[in-house]
Amino acid sequence: MDKTLRVVEQIRRGEVRAAARLIRELDDGVPAARETLKHLYRHSGRAHIVGLTGSPGGGKSTLTDRLIRYLRQEGKTVGVIAVDPTSPFSGGAILGDRIRMQRHATDDGVFIRSLATRGHFGGLSASARAVITVLDAMGKDYILVETVGVGQDEVEIAATAYTTILVTVPGWGDDIQALKAGILEVADILVVNKADREGASRTYQELLQMLELRVPQGKMAWRPPVLLTQAKDNEGIEELLAAVRQHEAYLQGDASAFQAARVAKVRQEFLELLKEGVFRHLVEQLEADGRLAAIIQEILARRTDPYSASELLILELLGPVSQGAPRES
Secondary structure, eight states: OOHHHHHHHHHHTTTTHHHHHHHHHHHHHHHHHHHHHHHTTOOOOOOOEEEEOOTTTTSSSHHHHHHHHHHHHTOOOOOEEEHHHHHOTTOOOHHHHHHHHGGTTOOOTEEEEEOOOOOOOSOOOHHHHHHHHHHHHHTOOOOEOSSOOOOOOOOHHHHOOOOEEEEOOOHHHHHHHHHHTTGGGOOOOEEESSTTTTTTHHHHHHHHHHHHSSSSSSOSSSSSOOOEBGGEEEEEEHHHHHHHHHHHHHHHHHHHHHHHHHHHHHHHHHHHHHHHHHHHHHHHHHHHTHHHHHHHHHHHHHHHHHHHHHHHHHHHHHSOOOOOOOOOO
């Protein structure tokens, strides 16, 4: 059997060592790993992907740890991708909560992978989507993706996960302001974690009010619930998992909503791969023919600027944006 197909079959059988080796090679950019991923893709699409996002220190890792435990008690298999804001050179330090998550490392039904952001600022690392495909093809029932942080531009997880959990904590006024600026749009479930802190009730009420302002009552098929949790004390986790299940059932019962989620996921993945491939190919080409060095010298000499230079190069390589062929009268 061809080596690629052999690896595909090993991963489909749930062999952890084969999956770990492929994920490491994908993260390192090994070309053969990309070929294996192409074969695996057709065997993915069955897992329910849950994204957890929110500012650092909100307790996302502890929530993830608790969700793993409850899902395993129900006999569900779980894949976990934890995206760390770490150095791709040193590997960085795994946060304390990630260490506690390792209590599941000896469980054959759980696969946990920590990934460095590698300079990617959208909340997901460049290789995270590939790892999702591997874990999906591996047969995991649920894939939990914990992202670096949250901000107005860090909403990629909403286009990758089927259910997005937005985690905040009491007393973070800046977080609530950020939500008002638009990040609320990504959430299917809102969680006020560390609910034993002062101000939890106020944060809870503010989120409810913001949801009411966002969409008038009765105009929204799925209304995101707001939940209070204390992850470290294991409080509110059953309610959170129930909300995840309710959203999953909602998607399964609403063909148009589920199709919209699938389209968003595939579109995001395709465009990211396209952007990555085009950029890499273009830089290699510009470096090979010396144009990149020449353009940089022109910018340094102030004979042009980076904005004009990049626009002219795009126009030269791709031409003007087509407005489509004129319609026949």
